Amino acid sequence: MEEKVRLSDIASELGLSTAAVSYVLHGKTGMVSERTAVRVRRALEERGYLPRAAEVLLAENPAKIVGVVINAHEKYESHVLEDAFIASALNALSAETARRGLQMMMIPGADYR
Numbered sequence: 001m002e003e004k005v006r007l008s009d010i011a012s013e014l015g016l017s018t019a020a021v022s023y024v025l026h027g028k029t030g031m032v033s034e035r036t037a038v039r040v041r042r043a044l045e046e047r048g049y050l051p052r053a054a055e056v057l058l059a060e061n062p063a064k065i066v067g068v069v070i071n072a073h074e075k076y077e078s079h080v081l082e083d084a085f086i087a088s089a090l091n092a093l094s095a096e097t098a099r100r101g102l103q104m105m106m107i108p109g110a111d112y113r
Helices: 007-014 018-025 034-047 052-059 084-099
Strands: 065-072 103-111
Touching (some): 007 034
Parallel strands (some): 065 103
């Protein structure tokens, strides 16, 4: 069985605090340098990090469909899928769902405008 990657593992590997990694994970990139944000995103993608909620959803989904709601928050100015972290997170989730024989369905959420 594969060992689960934790935020603290990523933080330790990069010599950062778990808070710094969490800021990047949750889109609060103004709290860290752009260089740090890029390093964290790369490490999260390379290690296949999935947030706990996504893990539970994948493990307990009898329907074989994973629904992902994409909210068009105003900070993205209607370009949410162009955000590098969101795009890479969706890629990782898509790869993991396919690996488990599941289908991923993206659903547009609320538009905050």
